[in-house]
Amino acid sequence: MRGALPHALPENGGFLRVRFGEEMGTNDRKKIRNDVILAVVLLLLAAAAMLFWQLQKTEGDFAVVLIDGVETARYALDTDTEVEIITDGGGTNTLVIRDGEAFVETANCPDLVCAGHRAISRVGETIVCLPHKLVIKIAASTDAGGVDMAA
Numbered sequence: 199m200r201g202a203l204p205h206a207l208p209e210n211g212g213f214l215r216v217r218f219g220e221e222m223g224t225n226d227r228k229k230i231r232n233d234v235i236l237a238v239v240l241l242l243l244a245a246a247a248m249l250f251w252q253l254q255k256t257e258g259d260f261a262v263v264l265i266d267g268v269e270t271a272r273y274a275l276d277t278d279t280e281v282e283i284i285t286d287g288g289g290t291n292t293l294v295i296r297d298g299e300a301f302v303e304t305a306n307c308p309d310l311v312c313a314g315h316r317a318i319s320r321v322g323e324t325i326v327c328l329p330h331k332l333v334i335k336i337a338a339s340t341d342a343g344g345v346d347m348a349a
């Protein structure tokens with residue numbers, strides 16, 4: 199410690215730098231940790247908001263039946279029903295609405311893609327039967343042409 203000046207300066211300087219650096223490091227780590235917590239909280243909030251939006255806003259009200267692009271019928275999702283849709287050329291698809299979801303139970307199309315499709319219930323979701331040019335689409339009552347507009 200009592201060495202010549204050239205020795206003393208680097209020692210002190212080094213000691214100070216190390217201490218200073220450690221303190222900065224601790225503060226930085228705390229700051230980074232706070233930033234991470236904040237980011238995680240924001241992400242969770244965003245995820246919760248998206249989930250809420252998905253569950254609340256996009257749940258459909260109707261299963262709309264389109265044959266060759268033309269709407270032929272729509273069925274309320276809150277009423278369980280089963281209807282046979284007959285398309286040009288004798289195509290049949292059995293549309294089932296159950297527990298607020300719509301799905302094609304059976305069909306006589308060659309590929310049966312429609313019958314294999316999972317149940318749909320959210321606005322914009324579709325089940326397509328290409329061989330029958332049939333589309334079943336979920337719509338909200340706020341969509342243009344919603345039947346409850348007639349009241």
Ligand SMILES: [Zn+2]
Pocket residue numbers: 305307308309310311312313326327328329330
């Ligand atoms: Zn099909």
